[in-house]
Every structure is written in structure tokens, then in C-alpha cells.
Amino acid sequence: MKNKTSSQSASWSPDSDRRFTSSALGKQVLALFSTGSPSQRQLSEFLLRDPVFVATHGIEDLARSSGISASTISRYVRDLGFAGFAEFRAGVGETVHSLIAPVAKLGERMARPDPDRAPAEASLAAAVHSVETLAGPGTADSIRAAAHRLKDARQVWVMGFGLSAHLAGMLALGLQPYRDGVVNVVQYGGNEVAAGRLMSAGPGDVVIALTFPRYSADVTELARAARAAGARIVALTDSVVSPLAAVADDLLLAPSPHPVLSASSLPALAVIEALVSEFLLSDPAHLERAGRLAAAMAAYLASQG
Numbered sequence: 021m022k023n024k025t026s027s028q029s030a031s032w033s034p035d036s037d038r039r040f041t042s043s044a045l046g047k048q049v050l051a052l053f054s055t056g057s058p059s060q061r062q063l064s065e066f067l068l069r070d071p072v073f074v075a076t077h078g079i080e081d082l083a084r085s086s087g088i089s090a091s092t093i094s095r096y097v098r099d100l101g102f103a104g105f106a107e108f109r110a111g112v113g114e115t116v117h118s119l120i121a122p123v124a125k126l127g128e129r130m131a132r133p134d135p136d137r138a139p140a141e142a143s144l145a146a147a148v149h150s151v152e153t154l155a156g157p158g159t160a161d162s163i164r165a166a167a168h169r170l171k172d173a174r175q176v177w178v179m180g181f182g183l184s185a186h187l188a189g190m191l192a193l194g195l196q197p198y199r200d201g202v203v204n205v206v207q208y209g210g211n212e213v214a215a216g217r218l219m220s221a222g223p224g225d226v227v228i229a230l231t232f233p234r235y236s237a238d239v240t241e242l243a244r245a246a247r248a249a250g251a252r253i254v255a256l257t258d259s260v261v262s263p264l265a266a267v268a269d270d271l272l273l274a275p276s277p278h279p280v281l282s283a284s285s286l287p288a289l290a291v292i293e294a295l296v297s298e299f300l301l302s303d304p305a306h307l308e309r310a311g312r313l314a315a316a317m318a319a320y321l322a323s324q325g
Contacts, residue, residue: 040071041260043115048100053261059092060099067112068261075113079105142279150275150287154294162272163291166228166254167298169270170195174224177246179205179214181236187256187288188230194296197313198306211238218242223250230256231264232276232283243267256288 040046046068053064066086067074074082083090097108170176176195180188185206192204205227206214221227229243240263247253247267255268258276265271274291276283300306 040112040115041068045100045111045115046071050260052096052099059088060096062086063088063093063096065261069259071112071116075109075116078109139280143281146277146279147284147286150277150284151290153275154287154290159273159291160294162270163294163298166270166272166295167302169226169252169254170199170228170295170299171302173201173226173252175201175203175221175226177203177205177218177221177225177227177251178230179218179227179239179242180230181206181211181214181239182234183283183285184230184232184236184239184288187285187292188228190289191228191230191292191296194292195299198300198309205242214238215242215245218246219249221246221249221251225251226254227251228254228256229264229268230288231262232258232274232285232288234282235263237263240264240267256291258283 041050049064049067052060053068054061056064063086066082066088073085077085079090079093082088082093086093088096094105097105100108102108102111176199178188178192178195180186188206189204192202192207196202203217205218218227225246227243227246229239231239235257243253243255243264244267247269252269253267254270254272255262255264256272256274257264258274259265260271260273272291272295274287276285276287278284300310
């Protein structure tokens with residue numbers, strides 16, 4: 021089980037992640053995440069995952085939540101060119117200012133939980149919040165761009181291992197009625213069979229790869245190999261600091277924090293449903309195929325009368 025704080029779970033959103041990493045400060049943090057010392061990489065990962073938490077908490081809170089000493093955090097912010105933590109926090113807050121108020125309010129509420137709240141209630145509340153974070157325009161724009169890739173692809177390969185294999189299967193099943201050439205890479209056999217199947221991917225193809233904590237190393241390596249062969253990689257994962265993000269041409273972000281489990285699958289499923297919906301409605305030919313499918317299946321469906 022991961023060690024996490026309630027406020028961390030409350031403050032993440034795809035838009036906060038995307039907005040921060042595209043900023044000048046975010047690019048500096050990304051550079052330290054790639055090339056810095058072990059403590060710099062650890063703190064950069066925390067910041068990239070949850071910039072709103074950093075913008076709304078003090079240095080001692082950050083030290084407790086990240087497991088990094090306050091003195092090390094102070095050196096880190098000076099390495100970034102700030103005089104001190106207060107100036108650094110203001111710089112982060114300026115980047116994600118429009119996101120701070122609502123999530124800070126929710127974070128404060130979650131930091132003082134009802135002692136009678138059981139794991140079931142906590143899990144349901146976290147699921148609702150995680151799905152709500154997807155409502156920002158950045159997520160919808162990314163989904164539309166990915167749907168356009170799928171429409172133009174020669175062949176679509178969908179790949180996930182572990183629990184993500186089930187999400188990948190749902191995505192493949194959602195797309196298959198509406199276009200030809202959709203392959204679930206991990207449908208049969210293990211990793212070696214999946215690797216052999218993906219060897220056919222190349223230029224003009226799109227590989228949709230999925231991974232969430234705890235991350236699969238195999239999905240990242242196979243995505244990297246497919247990209248080297250000329251395929252375009254669409255990654256569905258939880259953050260820009262996911263190992264798969266570095267391999268991706270296009271990134272679909274879904275939050276995965278959960279109060280008990282290592283990751284929540286519900287936000288990823290919401291993104292999958294949105295992607296299939298966007299793809300289905302992107303071309304009248306898809307709707308025509310959907311009509312033919314409905315007619316063919318009518319005889320096999322239970323009567324509602």
C-alpha cells in the first residue's frame with residue numbers, strides 16, 4: 021500500500037499537471053527530474069505529480085509528505101533560482117492559481133475526516149473527486165486529438181499488463197465494432213506473446229499503452245520498441261512522471277490516487293469511455309456500422325417487454 025496524504029489525493033488534476041509542466045518553472049523541474057541528484061529527482065517527482073499541494077502547503081508539510089528534509093528542500097529551491105521556499109511556493113502558485121482555491125478547500129475538508137467514515141465511504145468519495153478532475157478542457161482536447169489519431173491509423177494496437185490489461189481489453193472491445201484493425205496486444209499469452217504480436221506494428225500505426233501504479237516495466241519497453249519501429253504512441257497513465265510518459269507522442273492523463281489501493285481504475289475507465297464516444301461520433305461511417313451492429317445483435321438480446 022502506498023503512503024499518501026489526504027490532501028495529495030485531493031489536489032491532483034490533469035489540468036494542474038499539464039499546466040505546470042508546460043510552464044518555465046515546470047520545465048526546470050522536469051530537467052532536475054531527469055538529471056538531478058537522487059533527492060532532487062525525488063522532490064521533482066513529488067512536485068510534478070502534485071504542484072497544487074506544493075502551492076498550498078508549507079515547507080514542513082512538504083517535508084512530511086515527500087519524506088525529504090526541510091533543509092534539502094531549501095537547497096532544492098535555491099538550485100531553481102529562488103531566494104527561499106516562500107518565493108518558490110508563490111512561483112508554483114502563480115502557475116496553477118486558478119486551480120488552488122477549490123482543491124485547497126477540498127483538501128482541508130479531507131484532512132479533517134469524519135472518524136466514522138469507513139473505507140467504503142472514503143473510496144467512493146475519492147472516486148467521485150478523481151473523475152471530477154477530468155472535467156477540465158485540457159483532458160477533452162487530449163481525448164479529441166487521440167480520437168483523430170485512431171481515425172487515421174493504419175492499425176490500432178492496445179496494450180496493458182496487470183490490472184491495466186483489463187482496461188486495455190475494454191478499450192479494444194469499445195473500438196472494434198467501429199473500425200477494422202484493432203488488436204488487443206495482451207489478449208492471449210504472456211509478455212513474450214505480446215512482444216511477438218507487437219513486432220508487426222510500424223509506420224502509420226497507433227499503439228495505445230496503459231499503465232498505472234504500480235507501473236509495468238514491460239509496457240514501457242514494448243512501447244519504446246514500437247515507437248522505434250515507426251508507430252505513434254498514445255499513453256494513458258496517471259502523470260507526466262509515469263515511466264510511460266517519456267515514451268509517448270500523445271499523453272492522456274487520468275488521476276489514480278486511492279485511499280486504500282495502490283491506484284484507482286475509475287478515472288482511466290472514464291477516459292476510455294470518452295475516447296470511444298469521441299471516436300464513434302467523429303465519422304458518420306462509424307454510426308452506420310453501429311446501426312448494423314445493433315441490428316445484428318437484436319436477435320441475441322433479452323427482451324425488455
